[in-house]
Amino acid sequence: MQRILIMGLPGAGKTYLAEELRKQITQAGKTCGWLNADEVRRYYNDWDFSREGRIRQSLRMRELADESNTDFCIVDFVAPLPEMRHNYKADWTIWVDTIDAGRYEDTNKMFVPPEVYDFRITEQNAEKWADFIVSHLVENRRRPTFDWKKETVEQLGRWQPWHAGHRALFERLVQKTGQVCIMVRDCQGWNDSNPFNFDQVKNAIKRDLDPLYQGQYEILLVPNIVHIGWGRGVGYTSGEEKFDEEITKISGTEIRKKLGLK
Numbered sequence: 576m577q578r579i580l581i582m583g584l585p586g587a588g589k590t591y592l593a594e595e596l597r598k599q600i601t602q603a604g605k606t607c608g609w610l611n612a613d614e615v616r617r618y619y620n621d622w623d624f625s626r627e628g629r630i631r632q633s634l635r636m637r638e639l640a641d642e643s644n645t646d647f648c649i650v651d652f653v654a655p656l657p658e659m660r661h662n663y664k665a666d667w668t669i670w671v672d673t674i675d676a677g678r679y680e681d682t683n684k685m686f687v688p689p690e691v692y693d694f695r696i697t698e699q700n701a702e703k704w705a706d707f708i709v710s711h712l713v714e715n716r717r718r719p720t721f722d723w724k725k726e727t728v729e730q731l732g733r734w735q736p737w738h739a740g741h742r743a744l745f746e747r748l749v750q751k752t753g754q755v756c757i758m759v760r761d762c763q764g765w766n767d768s769n770p771f772n773f774d775q776v777k778n779a780i781k782r783d784l785d786p787l788y789q790g791q792y793e794i795l796l797v798p799n800i801v802h803i804g805w806g807r808g809v810g811y812t813s814g815e816e817k818f819d820e821e822i823t824k825i826s827g828t829e830i831r832k833k834l835g836l837k
Contacts, residue, residue: 578640579712580663581651583671584686585678588699589651592671595705600647603713608643610636612652624681626656633659647712653677655686667712668692672782673699693718695785704786719790721754731758731800733827735769737779740818740825745784745792747816755792762799768837 579596581589593609600607615636616622623631633654640648640663654660660668670692676683693711696704711717728748734741734757749755759776762769771779773796780794805811831837 577666580665582654587671591701593651595701606645608648633662
């Protein structure tokens with residue numbers, strides 16, 4: 576039996592995704608159990624949301640999942656603490672990251688975004704993402720892992736901010752070798768502009784790319800590079816990618832103006 580953890584803030588859409596995921600796993604010919612955290616708390620009449628109560632709940636969810644005589648067992652609960660996720664020991668972790676804050680302030684303050692996950696969902700479209708996830712689950716097909724020795728394409732820019740044009744460029748480049756190193760120029764405040772720091776840029780890129788391209792890119796901070804050169808005969812290639820007018824006209828400068836930024 577494989578344990579699936581669907582985690583995320585209250586109101587993010589975990590239960591809707593769990594329902595659809597269970598339905599599609601069953602349609603794929605597999606058996607699937609499902610444990611909802613609120614239903615479990617109701618059954619045990621345990622509404623203790625202190626740190627200790629949450630840890631106890633995570634251990635309980637693991638014990639109940641282990642009793643499931645199915646191919647998969649889905650557990651959907653907030654799991655705001657790394658210790659809770661460790662206690663559950665999921666075979667597959669799905670982070671539903673569709674909202675910035677939930678309805679309970681104590682949970683918002685306690686929530687630690689996961690650093691390791693198999694799927695990151697950033698839009699509330701349960702049917703679409705359940706289909707994508709199930710295609711991996713039933714075949715036990717893991718997401719790619721970035722290979723530092725594999726031939727890789729470099730994508731260099733300021734990304735102030737990262738936008739749809741940048742994503743279109745990434746999707747063109749990733750087709751060349753299967754993975755891309757996105758280099759972020761360290762240029763916050765340069766030319767009295769470029770308002771976003773590296774962490775803000777990195778988070779925006781990851782939020783956009785993770786759902787489909789997790790494991791196929793890395794993000795590195797580099798100096799404010801303005802020229803790239805190499806000696807003859809080293810085998811590198813470079814080139815400008817051409818796009819249609821709809822993509823080409825997207826402007827980070829105009830986006831910043833709409834945000835009231837330089």
